Amino acid sequence: MTQSRRNFLKNSLVTASAVAGGAAVGFLGSKAQARPDLVLKPALTEHSFLPDTLTSKVFSYNATGPAPVLRARQGQPFHVRLENALPEETTIHWHGLRLPNAMDGVPFLTQPYVYEHETFDYIFTPPDAGTFWYHPHCNTLEQMSYGLNGILIVEEEKDPGFDQDLALNLRDWRLGSDGQFIKLYQARKSARSGTFGTVKTANWQENPLFEVPSGGLIRLRLVNTDVTRIFKLGISGATAKIIALDGYPTPGQPGLDQQSVGPGQRMDLAILLPEEEGVDVELINYSASTPWTVSTLKTKGPSLKRAIGDLKPLPANPVPIPDLASAEHIPFEFTATAESAPKSGFCGSLGFSFWAINRQPWLGVSPDPMAPMAELKLGKSYIFSFINRTPHTHPIHLHGLSFTLLKSNKRPLEPLITDTALLLPDEQIDVAFVADNPGDWLLHCHIIEHQKTGMSSFIRIT
Structure with missing residues (x-):
């Protein structure tokens, strides 16, 4: 793209972005900060997905591995600066958040590209608590498939009282036997269900193990950031209730049997762990012909002796109620x-x-x-x-x-x-x-x- 063409495209949105950006700052009110709460710097890196192998051309917002799990507070201003260190343009879309349009991260619909060595400030106040995520909306298949996405947690105004809060980023990678990327899609599969990955991970690891408190009540946040796979998730070895789907509390907090979670979707579980130390609890995907363990939780320490009755409903988010009669x-x-x-x-x-x-x-x-x-x-x-x-x-x-x-x-x-x-x-x-x-x-x-x-x-x- 020529420099003049690039400038024309960027300038074509300057006025609209300035107006929308002004609206966003007004939305934040006097608490808007001049300095960002944090900086996300997408760049090329390497990572070991397979034993004794480094995969090159990995994209991440964190040079040392998976993108950071971001935490914001419901009703509090949040300011993230994107500093693009990739050799191509990018943006950030905040998936699931009800935020000002200028902050939505869609090139030439809400904002210009962010080119290499350029920055963009995302400033918004999340009205809803829950589990969300962030990813580019530019060269989306490549950038997401190479690793560019992360989890955003918006914490409730009042602590819901879990003993541990654990987030899992669920996704595949299209890697060959040498651990390097292979073609990201096949056209005949794009015209059907999509092209699946070859290496299945949670937080960039195959079946990672996490220590959890014996007899504890924990919150497990599951985010499907894959570009294709629809998971069907269940738990073995513990009692689990679905407390939120896609960031919003579930009516009645149903027990987990097997729940489908498509690309872009999220599920929050409350898990009552076994009281004995050293017990494995497995998160299992049943969507394939052969189920596999996504991640394992291992109990540790003396029992906290929590009960499922300790679980309280999450507060509702302030979403307006539609008038069905006039809709x-x-x-x-x-x-x-x-x-x-x-x-x-x-x-x-x-x-x-x-x-x-x-x-x-x-x-x-x-x-x-x-x-x-x-x-x-x-x-x-x-x-x-x-x-x-x-x-x-x-x-x-x-x-x-x-x-x-x-x-x-x-x-x-x-x-x-x-x-x-x-x-x-x-x-x-x-x-x-x-x-x-x-x-x-x-x-x-x-x-x-x-x-x-x-x-x-x-x-x-x-």
Whole structure:
């Protein structure tokens, strides 16, 4: 890209970004800080995923290994500075957070690229507590597949009282037998369920072991940051309850049997550990033909003698309640499309178009102007129908907003609040929300090959 072209593209968003940035600072009020709380510096590194082997060309926000687990406080200003040390442009999207549009991290929809050696300040106040994560929205398949993502925890205003709080970043890596990256996708698989990784990890390790207090009550935060894999997670050796999904408390805190968690989704478990020391508790994935242990917890020390009755419900997040009687209904059909070679997007292209929303395939970020898929009025209630016309499952993610699951044509649904709906083959799910956050917000499948080959669009709230 020429320097003049680059400057033109950046300058085309200067006014909009300045206005939106001003709105964000106003949103923070007088507590906004001149200095960041922390700096994230994406860069190239090496890491040992396989024994006695260093994998090169790993991307991380932390030069020594996995990205740091960030912690913010609900209702308190949070300021992160991105300092790009990669040899390519990038951004940060804060997945699941209801934040000002200028902070959403989507190139040329909410902000310019952040080029090598440049910086960008993300400043926002998270209104919701829970488990979230962060990742680029630029060259998304490559940057995420090479390792660029991390967990963001927004802590409740009042400590919920667990004995330990442990976060696991679940993801695959496409590595050959020599421990180096192989081709990240295969086109024929992109047109189906997606291309799976070869090395399965939690926190960049195969089946890592964590010590936990005997007889304790712990919080285990599970984040599926993979670009393809849908997990079906269960626990062996302990009692576990699902206390939150996608950052929002679950009604009734159901016991964990096997719970599907798609790319982009999160699950918080409360686990009552065995009282005996030296006992293994296994987190197991059942989605494959042969289940495998994702991570192992080993009890240590004298029993804390906690009880499941010690578990209290997490406080609800302040999400506005939609008025279903007056809500406007808008359908979104997720379909395959005729295979074609699309024009190159600013943020990379896989070279094919396989998928569409309402019969329109879109790369997600393109040099061609595109109208929003729907224009919504600020403050009005809406019901979206997500209609899957394909034989594949799609985790459908909406930026900047949270919605309530209403009903499915295939299964009973709890009225969960979420930002990502796991849409089964031939399923229709109706969701409802209040359009309370102005701006342009992406709507896309979080199987990244699907997103990058057409299953992406955006809505506009004014």
